[in-house]
Amino acid sequence: MRIVIGKGSCGVAAGAGKIEGIFKAEGFETGITGCIGMCYLEPIVEVYDSDVSGNEAKKTYVNVNEKAAREIINSLLGKKNQAGKYGLPEEDAAILAGQKRIALRNCGIINPEKIEEYTARGGYAGLKRSLALAPEAVIEEVKTSGLAGRGGAGFPTWFKWNAAKNSSGEEKYTICNADEGDPGAFMDRAIIEGDPHSVIEGMLIGAYAMGSSHGVVYVRAEYPLAIVRLNIALEQARDAGYLGKNIAGSGFDFDIRVKAGAGAFVCGEETALIASLEGERGMPRLKPPFPAQKGFWQKPSNINNVETYASVPWIFSHSGREFADIAKNSGITGAQATGTKVFALTGKIRKGGLVEVPIGMTVRKVIFDIGGGIKNGKAFKAVQLGGPSGGCVPAELADTVIDYQSLAKTGAIMGSGGMVVMDEDTCMVDVARFFLDFTCKESCGKCTHCRIGTKRMLEILNRIVGGYGEEEDIEILEQLANQVKEGSLCGLGQTAPNPVLTTLRYFKHEYRDHIVNRKCTAKQCKNFICYEIDAKKCKGCGLCKKDCPTAAISGEMKEPHTIKTADCIACRRCKDSCKFNAVKVGDRKWIQ
Amino acid sequence: MKEQRHQSLDFSLIEPYLARKAETAKNEGGLIAILQKAQEAYGYLSTELMEYIAERTSIKPAKILGVATFYSQFKFNPVGRHLIMLCQGTACHVNGSSEIEDAVSSYLGISEGETTEDGLFTLNSVACLGCCSLSPVMMIDGDAYGNLTPRTARKILDTIRTSEGEVEE
Ligand SMILES: Cc1cc2nc3c(=O)[nH]c(=O)nc-3n(C[C@H](O)[C@H](O)[C@H](O)COP(=O)(O)O)c2cc1C
Numbered sequence: 001m002r003i004v005i006g007k008g009s010c011g012v013a014a015g016a017g018k019i020e021g022i023f024k025a026e027g028f029e030t031g032i033t034g035c036i037g038m039c040y041l042e043p044i045v046e047v048y049d050s051d052v053s054g055n056e057a058k059k060t061y062v063n064v065n066e067k068a069a070r071e072i073i074n075s076l077l078g079k080k081n082q083a084g085k086y087g088l089p090e091e092d093a094a095i096l097a098g099q100k101r102i103a104l105r106n107c108g109i110i111n112p113e114k115i116e117e118y119t120a121r122g123g124y125a126g127l128k129r130s131l132a133l134a135p136e137a138v139i140e141e142v143k144t145s146g147l148a149g150r151g152g153a154g155f156p157t158w159f160k161w162n163a164a165k166n167s168s169g170e171e172k173y174t175i176c177n178a179d180e181g182d183p184g185a186f187m188d189r190a191i192i193e194g195d196p197h198s199v200i201e202g203m204l205i206g207a208y209a210m211g212s213s214h215g216v217v218y219v220r221a222e223y224p225l226a227i228v229r230l231n232i233a234l235e236q237a238r239d240a241g242y243l244g245k246n247i248a249g250s251g252f253d254f255d256i257r258v259k260a261g262a263g264a265f266v267c268g269e270e271t272a273l274i275a276s277l278e279g280e281r282g283m284p285r286l287k288p289p290f291p292a293q294k295g296f297w298q299k300p301s302n303i304n305n306v307e308t309y310a311s312v313p314w315i316f317s318h319s320g321r322e323f324a325d326i327a328k329n330s331g332i333t334g335a336q337a338t339g340t341k342v343f344a345l346t347g348k349i350r351k352g353g354l355v356e357v358p359i360g361m362t363v364r365k366v367i368f369d370i371g372g373g374i375k376n377g378k379a380f381k382a383v384q385l386g387g388p389s390g391g392c393v394p395a396e397l398a399d400t401v402i403d404y405q406s407l408a409k410t411g412a413i414m415g416s417g418g419m420v421v422m423d424e425d426t427c428m429v430d431v432a433r434f435f436l437d438f439t440c441k442e443s444c445g446k447c448t449h450c451r452i453g454t455k456r457m458l459e460i461l462n463r464i465v466g467g468y469g470e471e472e473d474i475e476i477l478e479q480l481a482n483q484v485k486e487g488s489l490c491g492l493g494q495t496a497p498n499p500v501l502t503t504l505r506y507f508k509h510e511y512r513d514h515i516v517n518r519k520c521t522a523k524q525c526k527n528f529i530c531y532e533i534d535a536k537k538c539k540g541c542g543l544c545k546k547d548c549p550t551a552a553i554s555g556e557m558k559e560p561h562t563i564k565t566a567d568c569i570a571c572r573r574c575k576d577s578c579k580f581n582a583v584k585v586g587d588r589k590w591i592q
Numbered sequence: 593m594k595e596q597r598h599q600s601l602d603f604s605l606i607e608p609y610l611a612r613k614a615e616t617a618k619n620e621g622g623l624i625a626i627l628q629k630a631q632e633a634y635g636y637l638s639t640e641l642m643e644y645i646a647e648r649t650s651i652k653p654a655k656i657l658g659v660a661t662f663y664s665q666f667k668f669n670p671v672g673r674h675l676i677m678l679c680q681g682t683a684c685h686v687n688g689s690s691e692i693e694d695a696v697s698s699y700l701g702i703s704e705g706e707t708t709e710d711g712l713f714t715l716n717s718v719a720c721l722g723c724c725s726l727s728p729v730m731m732i733d734g735d736a737y738g739n740l741t742p743r744t745a746r747k748i749l750d751t752i753r754t755s756e757g758e759v760e761e
């Protein structure tokens with residue numbers, strides 16, 4: 001019998017450490033695993049049991065709190081128990097069935113701190129196969145697979161590898177971009193935390209094809225656990241002879257170092273990342289020359305995303321053709337790209353977490369069939385893809401196919417995999433403002449369009465959500481957006497206006513509502529709302545009156561209370577303190 | 593004069609690391625790693641600490657300040673006893689993190705980046721703690737608290753503050 005506890009960052013945050021302690025205190029040995037993707041069910045405990053003929057059966061327990069842990073322990077001891085209550089619901093088990101797991105193939109299954117669990121599931125077989133091929137043949141296989149960059153831009157991987165291979169120079173660098181800057185996305189972290197060897201193996205295959213002997217992984221500063229697991233994996237790979245000199249007897253040398261980032265979104269951009277690796281301020285520079293010609297320390301370098309590298313070993317342990325045919329074999333036609341994509345499904349979604357689906361699936365299927373639809377039975381309004389560099393896809397376009405071109409047509413991008421779902425209560429102007437606030441703060445300041453353009457755009461958006469928007473603001477905003485897009489030096493500025501442009505395209509009426517009708521339909525922007533008390537529901541308990549910081553609430557005990565709108569600062573405390581759900585959000589009356 | 597000032601301060605915590613890395617830092621891009629080690633040891637980067645690193649690495653102080661201020665990880669003021677990291681990522685924003693921020697900053701009487709007068713709490717914003725399924729989320733001293741409402745957020749701080757009070761008495 002084996003007990004495995006999900007100890008990805010999400011599991012730890014939900015209290016997996018405490019649960020692990022309970023099992024240990026009762027004398028049980030426990031193993032760990034990474035994120036299985038169902039973050040809303042953490043902490044997750046799995047019990048593997050083999051029957052007489054050695055077949056392993058697995059029982060999964062979810063939302064395991066202290067009490068549940070005791071019940072599970074009772075069941076393990078053969079005592080009377082109610083552990084069944086915490087079993088994985090069928091509905092949730094079905095979520096996994098709709099997915100196709102390639103980059104996440106081992107996440108949530110193996111112990112990421114044990115190389116033997118990785119090799120037992122076919123790990124490093126792809127490396128061995130590729131080392132038997134000529135470097136050109138390796139690149140050809142990647143070309144057949146159709147693998148494109150999962151870091152955002154979707155550039156064909158084989159092309160980049162080929163460019164680096166053909167670049168002259170003895171010393172070449174293979175760099176993994178694990179900076180994962182999109183706030184609200186955590187695919188790359190889950191892969192490194194849950195299956196670090198897959199990234200190492202992918203980098204090895206790439207390095208062999210390009211003739212590179214130095215590897216660097218640039219990990220986001222906020223990911224301490226990923227750094228720990230990666231370092232453990234590197235140590236084990238060295239001991240097993242997969243890193244170092246003369247790897248697996250092939251004469252090929254390669255080793256990998258880990259560099260921690262220090263918190264700057266722009267460092268996800270290739271040239272800024274290189275500057276940061278060199279110990280400088282992470283400022284991007286004009287391309288060309290591309291990193292494949294002049295990269296880290298002016299040497300030819302190839303930068304790929306974590307998920308891109310993690311997919312590579314699968315291509316070699318299966319085949320490029322099989323990777324290219326995934327959509328077809330899943331019954332999907334018409335996809336203009338190959339393989340799978342991992343998404344971090346978050347926001348107003350019922351079953352948030354990590355999902356990996358064949359490219360070519362529709363947005364609707366991901367949100368409704370896999371994510372279980374919208375929380376609290378609300379209406380689906382839009383989904384943001386690609387974070388601050390991406391755009392929103394409105395509900396009416398939910399049948400858009402997920403591939404690079406189809407998404408680009410809507411104005412959104414595939415991006416690195418953030419998928420933030422929004423419902424009827426989300427104000428789209430505020431969403432645009434939120435992203436612009438982010439990019440404006442993260443702009444490195446090197447080029448004028450990005451530094452000043454985003455600032456001016458943000459000022460306009462702040463004005464609109466604050467209630468002081470003017471009719472011509474929409475037009476100015478559009479103009480500025482296009483200028484920033486065209487005039488910026490790097491991808492940060494070139495894509496920063498996307499959230500504004502897409503919300504203007506699909507939700508212009510919300511902008512107009514704020515500006516002309518002085519109204520926030522989603523009832524989210526503070527200056528447009530006020531709180532009211534429903535006299536029928538109010539029991540006159542006085543809690544809200546006590547909590548109100550501006551003494552805007554009056555009323556006698558046991559009598560319905562009222563809020564004086566002029567004094568209300570819309571802080572929402574009354575709504576939070578009310579036990580009878582008597583506080584409603586209303587529209588603030590605007591005096592022009 | 594500068595020498596003397598340095599002598600009065602204790603830099604021994606980063607000495608072992610500097611002994612290995614200081615010389616090569618300039619040419620091998622090791623500055624950021626040194627700053628990270630220094631902050632890990634001292635909690636923040638004081639001017640004296642950065643000047644000392646400049647001396648040991650022969651990197652100009654202006655360059656060091658330039659690099660350090662570029663990255664949001666580096667702090668230039670002492671941090672309170674409890675570090676609150678309030679998530680302002682997209683998932684948390686959509687699920688109401690701005691209300692949590694209002695509640696926390698009005699409860700503590702400080703805004704983002706500041707430390708309370710009693711040195712108990714420092715409030716920092718971060719972009720995504722990676723627990724989006726629990727959003728809105730804040731992390732205090734490494735422990736994540738999820739599914740917050742302004743009320744529960746205040747309660748959590750209250751509990752910490754009370755337990756601190758008890759310790760002191
Ligand atoms: C502002 C900005 C931020 C970026 N952030 C990331 C990131 O966090 N992770 C990533 O893999 N790529 C990021 N990229 C894309 C990289 O520049 C680069 O295209 C990618 O790492 C290449 O890998 P791929 O071909 O495997 O996708 C970013 C680009 C820009 C312009």
Ligand code: FES
Binds near residue numbers: 683
């Ligand atoms: S957005 Fe807050 S934890 Fe991810």
